[in-house]
Amino acid sequence: MDPDxxxxxxxxxxxxxxxxxxxxTFGGIPRLDSREDSYAGQGRDIQGLVYERLAxxxxxxxxxxxxxxxxxxxxxxxxxxxxxxxxxxxxxxRLRELSVTGLPTRIGVIEVQWMAVHWPRLRVIRGLGGxxxxxxxxxxxxxxxxxxxxxxxxxxxS
Numbered sequence: 001m002d003p004d005x006x007x008x009x010x011x012x013x014x015x016x017x018x019x020x021x022x023x024x025t026f027g028g029i030p031r032l033d034s035r036e037d038s039y040a041g042q043g044r045d046i047q048g049l050v051y052e053r054l055a056x057x058x059x060x061x062x063x064x065x066x067x068x069x070x071x072x073x074x075x076x077x078x079x080x081x082x083x084x085x086x087x088x089x090x091x092x093x094r095l096r097e098l099s100v101t102g103l104p105t106r107i108g109v110i111e112v113q114w115m116a117v118h119w120p121r122l123r124v125i126r127g128l129g130g131x132x133x134x135x136x137x138x139x140x141x142x143x144x145x146x147x148x149x150x151x152x153x154x155x156x157x158s
Contacts, residue, residue, distance in 0.1 A: 025066035064099035081106035101127030
């Protein structure tokens with residue numbers, strides 16, 4: 001995450017104000033329910049740094065977050081839940097497309113409702129579904145937010 005060794009704060013990136021598209025792949029972040037932490041709260045600390053970095057990219061229009069096999073049981077990745085710090089990204093008002101393909105997220109109905117309010121330009125969410133929580137979130141979007149497309153969702157293709 002590129003913290004400054006003297007202050008512990010994230011170093012600014014030159015592109016923070018101009019970056020419009022970010023596509024990245026990562027893994028190995030202990031989730032909040034994981035026992036893989038080196039110390040208590042390590043996963044929360046790392047996820048907090050990821051959210052802090054992403055929150056600085058205020059002009060993002062496309063955010064693709066990749067990870068390991070979406071249907072694996074590997075719990076080590078960014079949860080994208082309000083509990084894990086998703087609400088830190090409320091400033092991404094220009095976001096139009098989110099991809100969580102390959103991430104074992106914890107996006108539920110509350111998270112997609114939050115996204116619909118805080119990301120008013122959001123029109124596409126890729127990779128949502130694959131567990132009960134995400135399936136319920138996708139169903140809520142289909143019933144309540146017709147303007148948000150879920151590519152790969154058979155019900156959206158008809």
